[in-house]
Amino acid sequence: MPRLAGFHERHPGLEVRVVSALSPLTAAPEPFDVAIQTTGRAAGSARLAFTASDEIFPVAAPGLVPSRALPLPAAGLARYPLLSHRVLPQDWMDWPGWFEAVGHPMPKRARITGFDSFPLVLQAAVAGQGIALGWRNTVSGLIADGKLLRLCDEAVFRPTEISVFRGARRGNHAETDALLSWLREELTERPTG
Numbered sequence: 485m486p487r488l489a490g491f492h493e494r495h496p497g498l499e500v501r502v503v504s505a506l507s508p509l510t511a512a513p514e515p516f517d518v519a520i521q522t523t524g525r526a527a528g529s530a531r532l533a534f535t536a537s538d539e540i541f542p543v544a545a546p547g548l549v550p551s552r553a554l555p556l557p558a559a560g561l562a563r564y565p566l567l568s569h570r571v572l573p574q575d576w577m578d579w580p581g582w583f584e585a586v587g588h589p590m591p592k593r594a595r596i597t598g599f600d601s602f603p604l605v606l607q608a609a610v611a612g613q614g615i616a617l618g619w620r621n622t623v624s625g626l627i628a629d630g631k632l633l634r635l636c637d638e639a640v641f642r643p644t645e646i647s648v649f650r651g652a653r654r655g656n657h658a659e660t661d662a663l664l665s666w667l668r669e670e671l672t673e674r675p676t677g
Contacts, residue, residue, distance in 0.1 A: 486625045491666045498659050506571065506601075509649060516651040517660045518667070522576060523647040530649035533664050536621070536671035538645035540577055543618035543632040545610055556635045558583065562591030565614030567605045570598040577640065582617055586638040606632075621646065621671060646671060 491500065505512070508525040521527070523535055542561055549556055549564065566579050583590045597614060599605045606623070609616035610631045618632065626632040648667055650660065 487670055490670075491663070494666065495659075495662050498662060500663065518663050519649045519651060520667070521647055521649075523642075523644050525647075527647065527649060530651060533648045533650045534668055535644035536646040536648065536668075537641065537643045539620040539639050539641050540582060540617055540645075541620070541639035542582075542615050542635045543609060543623050543627070544615045544635055545612040546630065546633050548612050548615070549633075549635055554633070554635060555637045558586055558588045558636055558638045559591065561615060561636070562594040566594055566596045567608050567614040567616040568596050568598045569602045569605045569617075570600065576602075577617065579617065582640055585640040588638075619645070 485502070488500065488502070491498075503514075503516070508527065509519050509521060509530050510526040510528040512519070518533070519530060542556070544564070553560070568578050569576055570578065577585075579594065579596060580590045597608070599608065602622075605616045606618075606626065608614060609618075610626065615635065618626075618634070623632055627634060648664065648671070650664065
């Protein structure tokens, strides 16, 4: 969302209506021009326009982990509360999957606080309530603004984590193409610092 102003600067005459939902595209209540969701979720007859990579790594508010302890080894994460986005089905990477992907066992003493909303997980992390898993494309602005820090060298790289779909809705295809082109540029890998 913070990057959407860049689209409006480039295309001042185009209106973008953003609708968010927890459900997969198959449950979309109305037609759409463009949709974005995590790869692997049900998409029905929506046409895949492209996929984009993402990287998943632990983030927290500055000061939660002493700077002298950074980068924090994966095994050291369990000393802090771990914030989790829990959904059913769990088609979203959570702490057990992240630890497994980076080759570390899930710490037995980990204290996990669950949320049903990823934006709430990030708000809790910014507020210093614990460590969240951050997706590079989602948290890069918060890192750049100094609200969150990347804590570990370990990360899970997923080459096709994000799927962008073109809907079957009739309309101005040039406008849809402009949005898809801009999204492709925005979702190109960028460093997080």
